[in-house]
Amino acid sequence: MRVAIIGLPKSGKTTIFNALTRGKAATAAYSPSLTPNIGVAKIPDSRLLILENIFHPKKTIPAEVSYVDIAGSAKASSGKGEMKGELLGYLTTADALLQVVRVFEDEKIPHPKGSINPERDIATLDLELAFSDLAIIERKLDKLKDALKEVKAPERGPHLKEQTLLQKIKAALDNDIPVRQQSLTGDELKLLSNYQFLTAKPMLIILNIGESQIPEASQLETEIKSLYPQFAVIALCGKLEMELGQLSDIEAKEFRDVMGLATPALDKVINFSYKLLGLISFFTTASAELKAWPIPSxxxxxxxxxxxxxxxxxxxxxxxxxxxxxxxxxxxxxxxxxxxxxxxxxxxxxxxxxxxxxxxxxx
Ligand SMILES: Nc1nc2c(ncn2[C@@H]2O[C@H](COP(=O)(O)OP(=O)(O)O)[C@@H](O)[C@H]2O)c(=O)[nH]1
Ligand SMILES: [Mg+2]
Known part of the structure; x- marks a missing residue:
């Protein structure tokens, strides 16, 4: 199971990727790197501690989820509204999306749109995802039109069914309704599963705030949540979380206590991603190894x-x-x-x- 990290350039995607995976990929104030970063995050699970105290295993292995940090946004990389090639491949094969939205202020790091405006940035990215889905639909509709000309009347049924469905989805997308919010039936969803539409994927929004904005974190979350009730919204300071990720657990905890950061925001993000993917954990204890296994509920x-x-x-x-x-x-x-x-x-x-x-x- 894989979560793709998306967002406008310089929103802090690579920073947050590093924080989640305790990685050390290069972040950049100016030039974007174009190779995607792939890494895994261990799922924090307090039950592992409880089970360790009962089974005293030699080794404990938490469940993992992988994250891919895709360089740049659609527009930045293709110059047009539509995503292409490898980048699109990483997105379509992802099981969920994590959208990083810049809230931190820093004059040294230019915002691609010239100002900080989370609401606008979320709308911009939504539009790009919808563009990508519309392009796929239009190409498929063209193909279906040709196919319908070639096959005989009795064999047209499935083609016609697909055509009607795609036209319905296209109309809704044109009205700014992402596929995940179009009430589709089980049959329709099944027919669509091969398309892997981007706006059909579950999405989590991360508000990347600056250190000085930490006291306003929950207020910011509520604000954005009221605009986008369909998404889970978490505010965190990516830069700080990345730095904490490089410390030992004990050092990081001391630091968090001093900063007044109660639950590690990253744990919240990882756990939300896990839920978003529809995963639950079961445990095995054989061979003195305590292991958490991710499975779809x-x-x-x-x-x-x-x-x-x-x-x-x-x-x-x-x-x-x-x-x-x-x-x-x-x-x-x-x-x-x-x-x-x-x-x-x-x-x-x-x-x-x-x-x-x-x-x-x-x-
Ligand atoms: N001041 C500040 N800078 C940040 C924060 N998060 C990321 N940055 C900086 O913003 C720049 C772009 O970050 P990066 O993670 O490379 O963004 P990406 O282009 O979305 O991958 C880097 O110089 C980061 O150090 C933050 O919370 N506060
Ligand atoms: Mg990056």
Whole structure:
């Protein structure tokens, strides 16, 4: 699962990418770098600590989500409204978008539009995403028109259905309604899944504020949220978060306490991205290794086993499952078993967030 970081040039995308992935990609006040940065962020999860205290594993491995930092915005890189080539490829294959919006003031760093205006910048980027979707739709409609001329009347059904749907989506996009906000039926969404429209992707907005704006963070979040109620909005200081990311956890915590930064904003961003991707975590504790596994919510137990190893899915017999919160209350597995909280689950069960699972399989 991958989240693409988008935004106008100089909004702080690479800075925030570094903060999220604890990376060291070059940030730039002037010239943009054109190679995308790819990295992973570990999902912060307090349940791992609880489970460490119960299982005392030799090693703990958190779940991860990958982020790609794409250089520049659509317009900046293609000179037109439409995104092209590799850049577009990274965006269309992303599962969610994280839009960085500049709020910090710094005269040394020129804003591409000459002034700080988050509302305008969000609208600008929305328009670029919509442009890209419209271009795809127009090309496909042209192709469908040709195809309809060539095939015989009885075979036209599916083409006509697709044409009608694309025309409907185009009309809504022309009226500034992104695909994610067009109420489409399950069938329609299925028909569209191959297109990977950019305005269909879930999006999180990050307001990149300056250090002096930290006290106004939640007020800024509320303001933008009221304009864009459909998005999660988080305000953070990218530069500071990147610097904190280079420190050890203990040093960073001391720093945060001094600055009055309660919950690390980055943890919030990473957790929101995880939710945006529709992911939940289950845990395994085999071989003295505590590991969190990301799965789409609604995954069945054998499919979850398949995440660990394909043999486990193929030879799946059953699973022993206990939720982390039950385990925490009992203190250990033996106690949980005594209380009947350890469940045996078969092939048709659905895994819940926080389940601790032992798979039984036979190959
Ligand atoms: N003052 C200030 N500068 C920032 C902040 N975030 C990023 N920058 C600077 O803005 C410039 C552009 O940042 P970068 O991450 O390269 O932006 P990108 O073009 O969107 O990838 C760099 O010089 C950063 O150091 C911030 O919160 N405050
Ligand atoms: Mg950059």
């Amino acid at each position: 609604g995954t069945t137990t054998p499919k979850a086993a398949g995440k660990v190893h394909s043999d486990m899915e193929r030879g799946f017999i059953r699973a022993e499952v206990i939720n982390c919160s039950d385990l925490e209350r009992c203190g250990n597995l033996a106690e949980a078993r005594k209380k009947g909280l350890l469940r045996t689950e078969g092939k048709n069960c659905i895994v819940h967030d926080g389940d601790v699972i032992t798979f039984l399989f036979n190959v």
